[in-house]
Amino acid sequence: TGLQWGYGEDNGPSEWHIDFPIAQGSRQSPINIVTSDAVYDPDLLPLSICYDSCTTLSIFNDGHSVIVEFDDVDSKTVIQSGPLQVPYRLKQCHFHWGGKNTHGSEHTVNGKSYASELHLVHWNAVKYKTFAEAAVAPDGLAVIGIFIETGDDHPGLHQLTDAFYMVKFKGSKAVFPGFNPKSLLPKSLHYWTYPGSLTTPPLYENVIWIVLKEPIKISQKQMHRFRLLLFSNEDEDRLPMIDNFRPPQPLKGRKVRASFC
Numbered sequence: 001t002g003l004q005w006g007y008g009e010d011n012g013p014s015e016w017h018i019d020f021p022i023a024q025g026s027r028q029s030p031i032n033i034v035t036s037d038a039v040y041d042p043d044l045l046p047l048s049i050c051y052d053s054c055t056t057l058s059i060f061n062d063g064h065s066v067i068v069e070f071d072d073v074d075s076k077t078v079i080q081s082g083p084l085q086v087p088y089r090l091k092q093c094h095f096h097w098g099g100k101n102t103h104g105s106e107h108t109v110n111g112k113s114y115a116s117e118l119h120l121v122h123w124n125a126v127k128y129k130t131f132a133e134a135a136v137a138p139d140g141l142a143v144i145g146i147f148i149e150t151g152d153d154h155p156g157l158h159q160l161t162d163a164f165y166m167v168k169f170k171g172s173k174a175v176f177p178g179f180n181p182k183s184l185l186p187k188s189l190h191y192w193t194y195p196g197s198l199t200t201p202p203l204y205e206n207v208i209w210i211v212l213k214e215p216i217k218i219s220q221k222q223m224h225r226f227r228l229l230l231f232s233n234e235d236e237d238r239l240p241m242i243d244n245f246r247p248p249q250p251l252k253g254r255k256v257r258a259s260f261c
């Protein structure tokens with residue numbers, strides 16, 4: 001059994017291409033968003049986020065991030081319009097963060113990193129029957145990226161950070177009802193969009209990325225809760241879950257469109 005991919009010296013992003021050659025593909029994510037190169041597209045419609053009747057199932061530490069999983073048996077929780085041709089159903093959300101507030105996000109804006117980045121992962125349930133099927137299909141996935149910086153306390157995040165003690169170790173999962181990620185959205189839904197990939201293995205190049213311009217703010221205490229999570233399980237040496245982000249990848253001629261001017 002080969003060395004599992006991760007974010008360390010020997011199994012980190014610079015090594016992923018060995019087991020996942022697409023890491024050197026033509027539409028990899030994340031990217032650095034150069035705002036002056038982003039083209040305002042007046043045909044881009046406002047993003048429609050319909051999270052009102054969302055059902056959370058569980059919270060899970062998969063050894064790479066902390067993941068909130070949603071009930072996706074029907075299309076009650078979807079995003080649509082914006083750059084999307086059809087509605088995409090919410091499957092899970094997770095985060096990437098740093099050991100310090102100076103870095104941690106995956107996408108950067110004019111070279112600026114944020115302390116963390118929230119990813120809301122959606123799949124095309126019009127064309128495909130399951131997330132797994134959509135995950136390998138060319139128009140299968142749409143991910144919303146939301147930048148997170150430190151500042152005031154975020155009331156909507158407490159339910160999540162207060163539950164982290166249940167999933168401290170890799171492989172731990174807990175029932176987690178009644179959380180709605182709607183509370184984590186910023187005021188503005190202005191976004192940049194571009195064709196990209198998953199930012200962790202298997203790095204499939206089938207993601208429509210929708211990166212919101214406006215970051216949300218969480219407190220230093222809430223940020224510290226993320227850093228109490230571990231990459232390791234109960235039997236291994238303790239490895240704090242920090243710096244679980246992939247650096248920006250070559251744009252390779254892709255165009256980034258802006259929904260705003």
Ligand SMILES: Cc1ccnc(S(N)(=O)=O)n1
Pocket residue numbers: 119121143197198199200201202203
């Ligand atoms: C579901 C999933 C798998 C891998 N990577 C991602 S990500 N970080 O691109 O959102 N999401």
Ligand SMILES: [Zn+2]
Pocket residue numbers: 094095096119199
């Ligand atoms: Zn992610």
